Amino acid sequence: xxxxxxxxxxxxxxxxxxxxxxxxxxxxxxxxxxxxxxxxxxxxxxxxxxxxxxxxxxxxxxxxxxxxxxxxxxxxxxxxxxxxxxxxxxxxxxxxxxxxxxxxxxxxxxxxxxxxxxxxxxxxxxxxxxxxxxxxxxxxxxxxxxxxxxxxxxxxxxxxxxxxxxxxxxxxxxxxxxxxxxxxxxxxxxxxxxxxxxxxxxxxxxxxxxxxxxxxxxxxxxxxxxxxxxxxxxxxxxxxxxxxxxxxxxxxxxxxxxxxxxxxxxxxxxxxxxxxxxxxxxxxxxxxxxxxxxxxxxxxxxxxxxxxxxxxxxxxxxxxxxxxxxxxxxxxxxxxxxxxxxxxxxxxxxxxxxxxxxxxxxxxxxxxxxxxxxxxxxxxxxxxxxxxxxxxxxxxxxxxxxxxxxxxxxxxxxxxxxxxxxxxxxxxxxxxxxxxxxxxxxxxxxxxxxxxxxxxxxxxxxxxxxxxxxxxxxxxxxxxxxxxxxxxxxxxxxxxxxxxxxxxxxxxxxxxxxxxxxxxxxxxxxxxxxxxxxxxxxxxxxxxxxxxxxxxxxxxxxxxxxxxxxxxxxxxxxxxxxxxxxxxxxxxxxxxxxxxxxxxxxxxxxxxxxxxxxxxxxxxxxxxxxxxxxxxxxxxxxxxxxxxxxxxxxxxxxxxxxxxxxxxxxxxxxxxxxxxxxxxxxxxxxxxxxxxxxxxxxxxxxxxxxxxxxxxxxxxxxxxxxxxxxxxxxxxxxxxxxxx
Amino acid sequence: xxxxxxxxxxxxxxxxxxxxxxxxxxxxxxxxxxxxxxxxxxxxxxxxxxxxxxxxxxxxxxxxxxxxxxxxxxxxxxxxxxxxxxxxxxxxxxxxxxxxxxxxxxxxxxxxxxxxxxxxxxxxxxxxxxxxxxxxxxxxxxxx
Numbered sequence: 004x005x006x007x008x009x010x011x012x013x014x015x016x017x018x019x020x021x022x023x024x025x026x027x028x029x030x031x032x033x034x035x036x037x038x039x040x041x042x043x044x045x046x047x048x049x050x051x052x053x054x055x056x057x058x059x060x061x062x063x064x065x066x067x068x069x070x071x072x073x074x075x076x077x078x079x080x081x082x083x084x085x086x087x088x089x090x091x092x093x094x095x096x097x098x099x100x101x102x103x104x105x106x107x108x109x110x111x112x113x114x115x116x117x118x119x120x121x122x123x124x125x126x127x128x129x130x131x132x133x134x135x136x137x138x139x140x141x142x143x144x145x146x147x148x149x150x151x152x153x154x155x156x157x158x159x160x161x162x163x164x165x166x167x168x169x170x171x172x173x174x175x176x177x178x179x180x181x182x183x184x185x186x187x188x189x190x191x192x193x194x195x196x197x198x199x200x201x202x203x204x205x206x207x208x209x210x211x212x213x214x215x216x217x218x219x220x221x222x223x224x225x226x227x228x229x230x231x232x233x234x235x236x237x238x239x240x241x242x243x244x245x246x247x248x249x250x251x252x253x254x255x256x257x258x259x260x261x262x263x264x265x266x267x268x269x270x271x272x273x274x275x276x277x278x279x280x281x282x283x284x285x286x287x288x289x290x291x292x293x294x295x296x297x298x299x300x301x302x303x304x305x306x307x308x309x310x311x312x313x314x315x316x317x318x319x320x321x322x323x324x325x326x327x328x329x330x331x332x333x334x335x336x337x338x339x340x341x342x343x344x345x346x347x348x349x350x351x352x353x354x355x356x357x358x359x360x361x362x363x364x365x366x367x368x369x370x371x372x373x374x375x376x377x378x379x380x381x382x383x384x385x386x387x388x389x390x391x392x393x394x395x396x397x398x399x400x401x402x403x404x405x406x407x408x409x410x411x412x413x414x415x416x417x418x419x420x421x422x423x424x425x426x427x428x429x430x431x432x433x434x435x436x437x438x439x440x441x442x443x444x445x446x447x448x449x450x451x452x453x454x455x456x457x458x459x460x461x462x463x464x465x466x467x468x469x470x471x472x473x474x475x476x477x478x479x480x481x482x483x484x485x486x487x488x489x490x491x492x493x494x495x496x497x498x499x500x501x502x503x504x505x506x507x508x509x510x511x512x513x514x515x516x517x518x519x520x521x522x523x524x525x526x527x528x529x530x531x532x533x534x535x536x537x538x539x540x541x542x543x544x545x546x547x548x549x550x551x552x553x554x555x556x557x558x559x560x561x562x563x564x565x566x567x568x569x570x571x572x573x574x575x576x577x578x579x580x581x582x583x584x585x586x587x588x589x590x591x592x593x594x595x596x597x598x599x600x601x602x603x604x605x606x607x608x609x610x611x612x613x614x615x616x617x618x619x620x621x622x623x624x625x626x627x628x629x630x631x632x633x634x635x636x637x638x639x640x641x642x643x644x645x646x647x648x649x650x651x652x653x654x655x656x657x658x659x660x661x662x663x664x665x666x667x668x669x670x671x672x673x674x675x676x677x678x679x680x681x682x683x684x685x686x687x688x689x690x691x692x693x694x695x696x697x698x699x700x701x702x703x704x705x706x707x708x709x710x711x712x713x714x715x716x717x718x719x720x721x722x723x724x725x726x727x728x729x730x731x732x733x734x735x736x737x738x739x740x741x742x743x
Numbered sequence: 744x745x746x747x748x749x750x751x752x753x754x755x756x757x758x759x760x761x762x763x764x765x766x767x768x769x770x771x772x773x774x775x776x777x778x779x780x781x782x783x784x785x786x787x788x789x790x791x792x793x794x795x796x797x798x799x800x801x802x803x804x805x806x807x808x809x810x811x812x813x814x815x816x817x818x819x820x821x822x823x824x825x826x827x828x829x830x831x832x833x834x835x836x837x838x839x840x841x842x843x844x845x846x847x848x849x850x851x852x853x854x855x856x857x858x859x860x861x862x863x864x865x866x867x868x869x870x871x872x873x874x875x876x877x878x879x880x881x882x883x884x885x886x887x
Contacts, residue, residue, distance in 0.1 A: 041832050045798020095813075095821035112798070127805060246874075419834035419862075569862050592827050592843065595858040600865060652834065693793050695865060701785025730785050 014680035017229050020212065022716050024234075030361075031146045031368030032139045033355075035348055036132035037375040038422075041093070043127055044107065046113045047687065050083055052378070053106065055660050055701060057085060059133045059343075059377050060270040061336050071119070072276075073101050074269035082107045084110030084119065089271065090131035093578035094586050104128055136348040139255065140365040146258040147265070148245040148368065148582070151237055155275040161284035162244065162260075164312050165203040171236060171566055174743075176204045194330060201243045202227040208246050244272075249283065250290040267295060267333050277323060278330035281309040296335040301586065305505075344380050344702060346438045347373075351575050358581075358588060370584035373524045374574050375424035379415055382685035383425035387411045390678035393698065395657070398669070407662050411678060412439035412554045415655045417593055418562035420592055421571030424653075425682075437662070444537070444551035445643045448671070449509045449618075449635030451530070451548035453564060453606050455518045456506050458529040460602035469503040469605050470710030475513035478663035480543045487543050492637075492670075501710050503609045503723070507617035509635065510598040511547055518546030532597040533560040534570060548636060557647055558656040565649040566630075567695050568598035600697035601726045607632050607694050608724050619646065621672055630693070633679070637669035642666055644674035648683065651692050655679055697726035706735040780813060790868040794835040803833035807842055814842065819849040837866030837873070857884050 040056055042048075056074050062085065065075035068590055076085040082225035083107055089101035089674045103119040116125045151159070163170050169177050177200050183196025199207070211219055230239065248256060249263035257266050260283060263271040268279050275283065285305040286293045307328050314324040328691045350372055355364055362371070393412055401409050408430065417424040427439030437443070458498040459467040475497040475697045480486045489511045491497070497510055505513035518526050523541035532540060533555075539550055555573065565571035571594040579588035610632035629650070634647030643660040644667055659674040660667055667674055702724050706717040713720045714736025794800055806829035813822035823846040829839040840863035847856040860880055867873040 038831075043798060043802035043832075044802070093824070095818075096825055127802060153886065358789055417834060420831060422831070500806070566862075567865055569858070569865065589824070591823070591847075591855060592830060592854075593855050593858055596861045623831045661819060695868075696790055697865065698790075698868065700788050703785035724788075725785055727785075 008714075010057060012349060013225065013229055020230055020233060021224065029518060030366045032144070033364045033367070033369035033371055034134060034147075034155050035136045035138065035371045035373060035382075037135050037343075037373060037377050038463065039090075039132045040130040041127070042113060042116060042130060044106075044113055044115055048108070048110045048113055049107045050078060050081070053083055053108070054078060054376065056130060056455070057083075059337065060088075060131060061081055061134075061265065062336060063269050063336065067333065071258065071431075072270060073274050075141050078290055079261040081109060081114075083378055085130075087128065088131055090129075091370075091580075091584055092129075092514060093370075093580050093589070094584070095724055098688075099129070099131075100191070100723075102128065113502075118199055130680055132372065132449075133343065133375075135375055136342050136345075137255075137378075138352060138364050138612035138632060140447050142256070143254050143732060144325075145252070145266075146245065146257050147261040147264050148259060148585055149272055150242070151241045151272065153273045154244055154274055155280060157277045157474070158260060158272060158275050158280035158283060159240070160318050161245075161280040161309055161313060162287070162318055163201075163238070164318065165284045165309055166204070167289060168316075168344050170201055170240070173200055173202075174198060176224045177224050178570050197321040199223070202230055202239055204421065205243045205246060206230060213297070214487045228394075231313075235453075237544045248290060249286055251296055254418050254491045264491065269333075269336065276330075277310075277319065277364045278306065278327035279282060279333075281313065281334070282561055285309040295332045299332050302477060306332075308588040342547045342599060343377065344375055344426065345432035345436075346440060347380070347423075347426040349428075349436065350426065350441050350506075353581070354576055369587070370580045370582075371576060372578040372580070373576055374417075374420075375422040375426075376422060379425035380427075381685055382682055383413045383427045385416060386685065387413055387427045387430060389599075389679055391659070394669070394674055394679065401667070406665075407666070408434075410435075410439055410662055411675075412443065412658045412661060413555045413583035413655065413682065414558040414571065415682070416558045416562050416651060418565035418649065418654045419652065421562065421574045421594070423560075423573055423575045426555075435662075438661075439554070439658065441553055441555045443658070443660075443662075444553055445658060446638035446645060447548040447552055447557055447645055448636035448638040449514075449548055450634055450645045450647050450656075450671075451535075451546070452506060452509060452514050453610060454522070454535070454560070455514055455546050456502065456525045456609065457564075457598060457602055457606050459521045460605050460726075461529070461599060465726065466714055467502060467521075467727050468725055468731070469609060469708070470705045470723045471502045471503065472499040472708075472710055473505050473513045474498070474511045475500050477503060477512060477515075478516060478519075480515075480519070482542055482544075489544075489547060501707075503612065506606075507612040507619045509613075514545060515546050519543060521678075529598070530560070532570075533563045534597075535560050548638065554656045557645070561647045561656065562648055562654045563597050563649060564603055564610070565694075566594075567600045568596055568603040570597045571596050600695075601699050604694065604697050605724060605726070610634055619648075619672055619676055622648075622676055622680055625677055627680045629683070632694075634678075636674065637670040640666045641670070644669050644671045646671050646675035646679045648676075648679045651694050653683070654688070657682075701725050701727055701730060703730055707729070709735045711735040715737065718724060752787065764815070779827055780814045792835070792837075792866070792869040794833065795869075797833070797835075799833040800836055801835045806832060807839050808843055809837070810839075810846070813851065814846050817886070819846045822846045823850065835866060837863045841877065841880070844884075848880070848884060853884050854878075860884065 062074055062076050065071055065077045071084055072084040073088050074087040076083055086104045087102045090099050105117040107114040116128055118125045148671055181198040203223050203234055205222050210226060211223055245259040248258055250257040257263050261272045264270055264275055264403045282302060292303045293302045310324045310327050313319045341730060391409055410429050411425040416423050426440050427438040429435050477496055479486050488549055491511050500513060527539050535552060537552060559573050576590050578586060581587050611635050614622045614631055619633050631650050633646060633648035633649050633741055642660060642664055647656045657675040657678045703721045704713055705723045706713045707719045707721050710730050712734045713735035717735035804862060806825055809821045810826035810829060813825060826839055826843040826846055830843060840859045844856040844859035844863055864877050
């Protein structure tokens with residue numbers, strides 16, 4: 004009878020182990036990466052900035068002398084030597100094994116790259132991406148399973164020495180050790196010492212509670228023996244090394260030797276040296292007490308004790324023990340990468356959730372490569388934070404006790420690829436996780452106007468050019484039962500103004516009239532082609548941005564303006580690679596022409612004037628001296644303040660407002676533009692990059708007032724750009740001034 | 744200049760000391776010409792590749808060559824991956840889009856290829872010698 008019950012229990016235990024073994028041994032959170040940093044001679048990058056990039060990836064300063072290990076760097080003079088980590092990029096370039104390189108800098112650029120292992124010049128090296136986030140399950144466990152081949156021999160030796168010297172001799176339980184532990188417990192009158200083998204520890208972690216009862220110990224012993232029967236020693240050792248708890252980073256548990264090696268030493272477990280192996284093996288007993296960052300002295304003593312055990316077993320000689328004892332302890336990284344880009348991570352996770360079940364995302368160790376540029380993201384977060392603080396200092400009424408805080412959002416995209424390179428969804432993720440960059444639907448106001456002008460300039464009759472005078476005069480339009488009567492910002496009418504100036508100064512009356520003349524359905528159709536989604540009705544007020552949209556959508560639409568009418572699909576996720584290194588998803592670069600290049604170029608030229616002499620001219624006073632185009636936006640009652648600014652290589656949209664929709668009392672130029680200036684100044688912004696001039700663009704002088712060709716009797720002239728065939732044939736003197 | 748004939752009115756009859764009509768007409772014509780600049784034809788703006796000499800172009804070109812090699816070697820998916828990297832290293836490099844369009848075409852993705860080709864054509868305007876390659880791919884893809 005006892006035999007039958009025992010047999011049944013063993014069968015039950017074996018079934019339980021097998022049902023979850025694979026899930027246990029391979030479970031790992033998915034990891035989200037930024038873009039890698041391409042390094043090549045001539046690249047704009049200085050030493051200080053590069054050191055920041057290294058620190059964001061957990062690289063640590065190396066000791067002044069001695070060899071350079073992976074994950075270390077040494078700065079001196081005009082150069083930085085760095086031990087680049089090996090990294091598994093998405094296929095086909097997945098096999099980078101790491102490299103010690105010397106990078107020399109001159110004049111804010113990389114002057115040369117040298118492979119220090121071969122003492123030869125290299126022209127193309129990548130610094131691996133930053134870990135932006137790990138998608139943890141409710142257990143908040145950070146783990147990166149590795150094979151035994153990717154764990155250093157010194158660590159395996161140290162772990163076995165400290166935790167289970169007879170591992171290769173016992174069958175799951177070690178009676179000798181158990182007897183010793185039982186004697187100890189009897190002497191002290193309580194259950195203190197486990198005498199557990201690695202196999203028992205593994206069983207306890209995987210399948211049992213941590214309570215110290217006799218029944219639990221018995222189950223642990225039986226299951227350990229079953230485990231040894233079902234799996235070989237190598238499998239059990241690998242599982243143990245990937246499962247062992249080795250510390251805490253805030254609420255997140257560091258589990259497994261690979262993650263611990265990265266956390267404490269910024270290197271892979273395969274690269275751990277003797278001193279590091281001894282410390283890590285010693286920490287298993289009590290990771291908190293021996294944490295080298297928090298308790299360096301205790302960690303040093305524990306490491307010395309482990310080195311002593313290794314020496315006593317004859318694994319290392321006295322000289323090795325002495326050398327390893329003198330090694331410095333690791334220092335904590337200066338930056339904690341886990342805090343980076345929380346709104347972006349949320350957005351990416353939502354994107355991934357459309358394709359992968361939540362359980363897959365949090366347990367199957369996917370590696371997700373994204374478009375995020377850490378340098379841009381840092382600049383974006385700093386610009387939003389300091390920009391809002393400055394606004395509140397200058398306008399104390401923006402900060403009222405008991406009311407919600409002023410918020411901002413920023414989205415930056417590369418208009419040539421659609422890559423979202425930075426995203427800030429609010430002033431503090433800690434206090435509000437609502438992503439205003441992608442979720443807040445707000446009125447864009449005048450940010451919409453360029454789509455009206457683009458529609459007019461696209462008109463194939465050539466009726467409208469940038470020089471065409473348009474009336475900025477009052478109008479009322481009946482819409483259903485109501486009458487819509489727009490006004491200009493300054494409350495006045497400006498008479499006949501060139502179409503260019505109507506956009507540059509953001510005149511509402513001229514824009515509304517133009518939209519009605521061109522046809523509201525056509526305006527809506529243009530906006531939709533540029534990517535403006537959602538409810539967009541062909542009503543007169545749409546011309547002034549009276550509908551709701553998000554900063555991300557506006558950045559998408561403006562990328563078509565920055566890209567000469569070619570609109571790429573916005574991208575955040577580039578590749579998803581499974582734990583085995585196979586690509587499971589690749590998002591391709593896709594783009595299409597959504598507007599003819601010529602009219603887009605004309606709009607871009609006018610929008611450049613916005614910064615030079617229009618509604619965003621204060622950008623120059625704020626210190627922005629580069630070449631860029633942009634548009635301010637302010638919604639009804641000053642509820643939303645916007646600025647969209649772009650160069651051919653970067654589109655940035657900034658929104659400022661309150662979540663409860665109350666008035667900010669400031670225009671886009673007052674509230675959003677300063678944040679944009681801070682951001683683009685911090686990232687360099689390619690200020691001298693001209694917009695590509697498409698086919699069929701002509702320039703000529705026109706009379707400033709009438710937009711006609713100048714004649715002897717006309718006033719000041721200016722250069723204007725036209726589409727071929729649309730230059731006016733009449734001269735101002737043939738029709739008289741002021742009567743175009 | 745075309746369309747530049749003067750229409751200035753010269754008074755009938757000549758007062759003593761006044762300039763001859765033909766001189767006035769000439770001055771007026773010159774004045775209009777000076778004001779009018781390019782006239783109704785205007786001046787064309789030549790296309791320029793402002794990033795041609797930028798260091799990222801050389802880095803991107805190395806990747807383009809690697810991508811071309813993979814494509815010629817019958818590995819279009821790998822080629823596309825390398826060429827996408829070439830685009831991201833220098834998104835102003837028209838050749839990178841062109842080769843990527845070729846890879847996408849080989850992979851049976853003509854719509855994607857067409858969009859990339861549009862970008863390639865826009866960026867390669869300063870290089871007339873590339874026109875034939877763009878046109879031949881466009882012909883294969885049909886449209887775009």
